[in-house]
Amino acid sequence: MASNSKMVVNERSRAEIVHGSENCYNHSIQLLEELGFPKGVLPLKDLVECGRVRESGFVWMKQKAPSEHYFEGTKTLVSYGIEVTAYVEKFKMKKMSGIKSKQMFVWVPISEMSVDGFNGEKMYFKTPLGIGKSFHVTSFMSVEEKENYKNKEVEIIED
Secondary structure (H helix, E strand, C coil): CHHHHHHHHHHHHCEEEEHHHHHHHHHHHHHHHHHHHHHHHCCCEEEEEEEEEEECCEEEEEEECEEEEECCCCCCEEEEEEEEEEEEECEEEEEEEEEEEECCCEEECCCCCEEEECCCEEEEEECCCCCCCEHHHHCCCCHHHHHCCCCCCHHHHCC
C-alpha cells in the first residue's frame, strides 16, 4: 500500500495548477460556486497556489502563512493551515485537512463539510470522529450573496 504522501504526489501530477494571489482567489471562488458552496466558507488569505484533479476530485489551496477567521454568524473561530486539501463533489468536501474550528478551548479538526443541495439552507461540518454541527448557509455568504439570498426570499413571498 502506498503512503499517503506518495498518493498525494501522484494526485498532483495530474492536476490543473494555478499560481498567484489573484488567479488563485478567482479559481477558489469559481470552485466554491461550481460545488454549490457559499463564497465565504473558505476565506483563505494570500493564496500562492491552487490545484485540482478533476478525475478524483482532489483539490488543494496553499497560502503564504496560516490564518484565522472569525465567523460572526456562527460565533466560531476557524484556523486554516498553510495548505488546505479536500476531495470534492457537488455540495460536499470530504477528507479535508488543514482546517480547525475552536470549540470551547479546544481546536477540533474539520474533515467534512456539505450543503443540503440546491437552495439549501444548512451547512454541515463533521470532525474525523463523525461528530457534527450545522449552521445556516447565510453565515458563510459574501455580502453580495446575502443580498441575492434576501431578494430571492422576497420574490418567493411576493409570488
